[in-house]
Amino acid sequence: MLDDFLTRAILAGLGLVLVTGALGSFVVWRRMAYFGDATAHATILGVALSFAFSAPLYLGTLGVALAVALIVAHLSARGQTVDTVLGVLAHGALALGLVAASFVPSLRSDLDAFLFGDILLVSRADLVWIWGGAALVLGLLVWRWQRLVTASVNEELAMAAGIDPARERLILSLALAIVVAIAIRIVGALLISAMLIIPAAAARGFARTPEQMAGSATAIGAISVLAGLGASFWLGTPAGPSVVAVSAVIYTFSLICYGKG
């Protein structure tokens, strides 16, 4: 069954949305969208490094994404304006990655696949990385759920309950880095933020509690993957952008319904 490229693509997409629903909700609640972008753009540098040193792809993307998460956490703790730091890191790392990629002949031709993803090229090894990373992050979120939600609601209330908001923030940053790193094959460096934000934003209108929002976002993500891959298969559209486009359409409908309610 795994011999079929479409089956592998569906499994890869579902593995990713298993965790982007919940994690994306935190990204929306805590306004971490730009942080997700910065981490994601930086993974192109990771791809270039992996190719240059003939290392496994995910080692490079994971290493760079985690490094960016730690740098941002460190700089913002020292009182730097996070917005500016992220802007520098996001575009600096993307530019550096593109420059580095130009020195790697084998990467020059299929750079697009890493910018926008190529889910139809997902291999069995990719599936192991994707499902492994998604399971790890989902486990982390479930384990610390109450603490993470409390810290997202209000940091003072969290501190009064003995929760360290800085630690919860760092955990979310690292979780985000892992998801961004494993998503590079599926939607690519430029569109992973969309997979985090759009389903969660679409779910907001249907949800009355944080758990309902995370659950609805997961369902919307799954529908987007299936419909997007369907469109790609039958209409020949690019797979990653099709998935994101479907979720954007769902978001638009949710705005219309929610706006009336």
Add this chain to the structure above:
Amino acid sequence: MSALIQATDLSVSHAGSQMPVLRGVDFRIDPAEIVTVVGPNGSGKSTLVRALLGHVDLTSGRVRRMAGLRIGYVPQRVHIEKALPMTVRRFLSLPRRVGDAEAGAALARTGVPGLESRQITALSGGQFQRVLLARALLNDPQLLVLDEPTQGLDQPGIVAFYELIEDVRAETGAAVLMVSHDLLVVMRASDRVVCLNGHVCCEGTPQVVSAAPEYRALFGAGSPGALALYQHHHDHDHDHVADEGGHAHRHGPDCRHQH
């Protein structure tokens, strides 16, 4: 009687700033006592509260909290993102999950029964403050800490809220530490008032503090005391937005002192 919280020679500076926000503050609160901290904007009231709770690093001094002290805390200006869906019921279960009966009783206690299924962001200011208080009461606190709990409430709302606080104290025996701008209303409800301006400029019973020259110097240039302050309530502007130093209030154009 042993203090719930005792602070000695407390100093706190903000990161990157030379001027300490608090310097040499001694503070204690005993069981079942209502203590109110008053002071102009920027006088370090919230910083004092956060230092007593252990939320900020001290430059010097120390804070001793009674072992196992249960604190119910209502912070200043709790803002909940509209992007975060949250019913009142779910909010009461953060971070410790509580049963429906317990949650319902806490809401009833603070005068907002039956709000469980409402969205937090759809509540009025007064309802939200009462929900915050209900949440603070859930772990059966020995000390309630309320940082400007009546911000954004109208005058009847403010009076009603302080009456509720007094009722809760009478019922549960919890001590109450409040920070407030509502000078006289809150002072009448207090056992002890601490007037803060970076340091403790005076403290004692409400009568003692309102008669102290240091207090008058801070709160009313030429004001004969708290009574006049109370009558200013409707026509002067408490500037909560600009957190610069200076006086707690400015007189409005229609201000008429009754003296």
